[in-house]
Amino acid sequence: xxxxxxxxxxxxxxxxxxxxxxxxxxxxxxxxxxxxxxxxxxxxxxxxxxxxxxxxxxxxxxxxxxxxxxxxxxxxxxxxxxxxxxxxxxxxxxxxxxxxxxxxxxxxxxxxxxxxxxxxxxxxxxxxxxxxxxxxxxxxxxxxxxxxxxxxxxxxxxxxxxxxxxxxxxxxxxxxxxxxxxxxxxxxxxxxxxx
Numbered sequence: 001x002x003x004x005x006x007x008x009x010x011x012x013x014x015x016x017x018x019x020x021x022x023x024x025x026x027x028x029x030x031x032x033x034x035x036x037x038x039x040x041x042x043x044x045x046x047x048x049x050x051x052x053x054x055x056x057x058x059x060x061x062x063x064x065x066x067x068x069x070x071x072x073x074x075x076x077x078x079x080x081x082x083x084x085x086x087x088x089x090x091x092x093x094x095x096x097x098x099x100x101x102x103x104x105x106x107x108x109x110x111x112x113x114x115x116x117x118x119x120x121x122x123x124x125x126x127x128x129x130x131x132x133x134x135x136x137x138x139x140x141x142x143x144x145x146x147x148x149x150x151x152x153x154x155x156x157x158x159x160x161x162x163x164x165x166x167x168x169x170x171x172x173x174x175x176x177x178x179x180x181x182x183x184x185x186x187x188x189x190x191x192x193x194x195x
Contacts, residue, residue: 028155035148
């Protein structure tokens with residue numbers, strides 16, 4: 001075969017691979033991993049805001065120590081559980097991460113409800129700024145989780161649909177579907193606040 005024939009054959013093979021979905025699986029996998037990084041980034045932002053929020057509330061609500069302690073403990077637990085991109089195919093690890101984050105969400109809800117009992121706290125500029133940042137972060141978490149779910153759905157679908165299923169069964173046979181976020185039991189009900 002001549003050099004020109006070899007070059008044309010390589011170009012043809014390259015075009016065939018690019019058009020047949022070979023690159024789809026790794027591309028979607030990397031997109032899902034990137035979306036997971038966004039989720040972790042938003043949860044870290046929330047964890048970083050919590051000490052400032054707790055310190056601000058502490059000055060006004062010293063007698064609400066149990067609520068403050070619950071927030072600090074939930075934050076500590078939530079930051080200890082990490083899910084790396086390599087763990088995204090393990091539903092148990094993702095569930096443990098979700099559970100820890102849900103506990104923190106509940107504790108934060110109780111902390112913010114405490115503010116209703118302290119009119120001075122509700123008007124404190126630091127508290128209002130932190131509360132606003134926390135609300136914005138919760139919205140960012142929701143968006144990041146939605147984007148991750150969409151990316152995982154696309155990746156998992158590519159593993160099971162034609163023509164990418166051919167590559168999933170051959171060249172990428174070691175790749176497993178990624179775990180998705182699921183709603184925690186009882187998340188459809190508002191948190192109960194007791195004092």
